[in-house]
Structures are given as C-alpha cells and as structure tokens.
Amino acid sequence: MLNTDPKHFLCRIEDGVATVSLDRPERKNPLTFDSYAELRDWFRDLHYDDTVKAVVFASNGGNFCSGGDVHDIIGPLTKMSMKELLAFTRMTGDLVKAMVNCGKPVIAAIDGICVGAGAIIAMASDIRIATPEAKTAFLFTRVGLAGCDMGACAILPRIIGQGRAAELLYTGRSMSAEEGHAWGFHNKLVAADELAGEAQSWAARIAAGPNFGHMMTKTMLAQEWSMSIEQAIEAEAQAQAICMQTADFERAYHAFVNKEKPLFEGD
Numbered sequence: 001m002l003n004t005d006p007k008h009f010l011c012r013i014e015d016g017v018a019t020v021s022l023d024r025p026e027r028k029n030p031l032t033f034d035s036y037a038e039l040r041d042w043f044r045d046l047h048y049d050d051t052v053k054a055v056v057f058a059s060n061g062g063n064f065c066s067g068g069d070v071h072d073i074i075g076p077l078t079k080m081s082m083k084e085l086l087a088f089t090r091m092t093g094d095l096v097k098a099m100v101n102c103g104k105p106v107i108a109a110i111d112g113i114c115v116g117a118g119a120i121i122a123m124a125s126d127i128r129i130a131t132p133e134a135k136t137a138f139l140f141t142r143v144g145l146a147g148c149d150m151g152a153c154a155i156l157p158r159i160i161g162q163g164r165a166a167e168l169l170y171t172g173r174s175m176s177a178e179e180g181h182a183w184g185f186h187n188k189l190v191a192a193d194e195l196a197g198e199a200q201s202w203a204a205r206i207a208a209g210p211n212f213g214h215m216m217t218k219t220m221l222a223q224e225w226s227m228s229i230e231q232a233i234e235a236e237a238q239a240q241a242i243c244m245q246t247a248d249f250e251r252a253y254h255a256f257v258n259k260e261k262p263l264f265e266g267d
Helices: 033-046 070-077 081-099 117-124 139-143 152-160 163-170 175-181 193-206 211-226 228-244 247-257
Strands: 010-014 017-021 054-057 105-108 113-115 127-130 135-137 174-176
Touching: 010 033, 017 033, 017 193, 033 081, 054 193, 081 117, 105 117, 113 117, 117 135, 117 152, 117 174, 127 175, 127 193, 139 163, 152 163, 211 228
Parallel strands: 017 054, 054 105, 105 127, 113 135
Antiparallel strands: 010 017, 135 174
16 A cells, blocks of 8 residues: 655645655755655556556745755765665666666656655656756766766766766756746746646646556656567557546547546546
C-alpha cells in the first residue's frame, strides 16, 4: 500500500493528485539517506496505487532541493568502502528509476535552489514549472565527481540537447530559469506566488484525463528511446490497441457522439 504518512518528506493526496516535498526548508531541503530511500519506496509503491493519477513534486520555503546533505551524506560517504559506496549510488539511481516507472505523470514545481540530486529529481519529472528565481545546477564535478550521476548523461541531453547538457555537466554551473525555459528544461515560468496553484492546475487537468492512457504514454516515452523507429511504431500499435479496450475509450466515444465532455474513470 502507498505510504500516505511518510517520515522523511511531506505528502498530501487530494482529488487524485499527490503533492510531495522535502521538509527541511531551513537548509533549502537537502536529501538524506532516509529521505532518498523513502522517496524511492514511495514512487515504487505508487505504480500499484490507482487512487493517485498525478504527482506534484513541490518546493518548500522558497527552494526545491539543495541536493545531498553535506553533513548527513557527503561526510559519511568519504569514509565508506567501495561496496558501501556502490550500494548508495545504486540506491540514488533507483529513485530515478522509480519515478520513471511509477506510471503517473510527475510535475516538478521548482522555486529557488534546485541543485545536485534536486536537479536530478526535476530532470526525472515529466513536466517542469519554475519561477524566475529557480536556479538549477548539476553540481557533481564541483565536488570532484563525474557529471554522470543518477542517469544525467542519458536523460538531460534528451531534454536540452547534447551540447547544452555537456556544458552544464562539465562546468556544474547554474542554469537560470530563463535559460531553462529557452532550452526546453522548464515547460513554463510563473511568479513564485503562482507556482503552487499552477502546478496543481496542471496536475488536476492530467488527473481528469484517462490515467490508464497516461500510464501507457509515460511507459512509451521512457522505453522508445532505446527502440528503432520500426520497433517504436509497433510498440505504439500494441499500446494503442490495449487502450482501445478500456472503458474510458468507450466513454470518450459516447461523450463525443452526445456532444458532452467525457468523464474518465481510469478503467
């Protein structure tokens, strides 16, 4: 069952929309070992929960996420063995895989600081809405690591292009909100006092749609990058044939015939 009362992040579920956010605003919402693991498990369980139709990963206190906590994560990592380090890096990657495979559209609502693993969470979301104050940085080379963290070298170029991704991953510099919007990382920029409402509006619109169809769309968006055009067309033919067996498809047909707005129920 989906954990509706997590210990290491905030979660609210209302009208088919789950809103989650990190809860350490005084430190710009860093991740800890515990919050990484609990978020990973929550997104894994989300795949099997039909009551949630969309997710908003929200900011808190004017910031999205400042990455891995320097004291709770970075310090301990310098003392770990290779086996322990690999267990940690695999666990962080599992969070991205859980988000990609959760079957529900995820909207990142980004304000202020969005760096390191926080930038990865935004990257792994389906849609990104940001404020003009949003600053996104893939900081890994700034702390002596490679830019290839949690799928960044695979996913980021698909969003903003190879050259721009290479620039951000090599330098670790901050991408402004305006750059992010121009480059296609952010879908929309809104004022800070409008961010929460805008993200909820997008989520509500998605939640009102055919969530089985949305699940299939998200699955195909993730899988077709490794397919040839021929394989992708065949996979989409099969996916669409499956969706044509749903009651939502029939509901949409009858609503169209009767000149009514379809009411989707997700089956």
